[in-house]
Amino acid sequence: MRVRNRIRGSADRPRLAVYRSLRYIYAQLIDDEMGRTLAQASSFEASLRKQLEGSAGNRDAARKVGEALGSRALEAGIRQVVFDRAGYIYHGRLSALAEGARSKGLQF
Numbered sequence: 001m002r003v004r005n006r007i008r009g010s011a012d013r014p015r016l017a018v019y020r021s022l023r024y025i026y027a028q029l030i031d032d033e034m035g036r037t038l039a040q041a042s043s044f045e046a047s048l049r050k051q052l053e054g055s056a057g058n059r060d061a062a063r064k065v066g067e068a069l070g071s072r073a074l075e076a077g078i079r080q081v082v083f084d085r086a087g088y089i090y091h092g093r094l095s096a097l098a099e100g101a102r103s104k105g106l107q108f
Contacts, residue, residue, distance in 0.1 A: 014031050018088065
């Protein structure tokens, strides 16, 4: 809650919220003003699990989730986002997800 008091997403610049579990990684673009999810991607999706060779919770999986979210965001007309790392340290899977999203054209 401390992070979300400072970070707000809008229609112009939605919030990129990330959740890590031990097994999967989830990311979604949220417009906080309207309370809507604009785009989402996770390593739990069947389409992404087919692309993943090993675990769905490693750095490679996180990078593919970031790339999928980046391409879905560009289809929705979103280019800039506010990164909400939800208190997680920016390294490992979190940085891989951010790199994947940036590689598809999202700006943080």
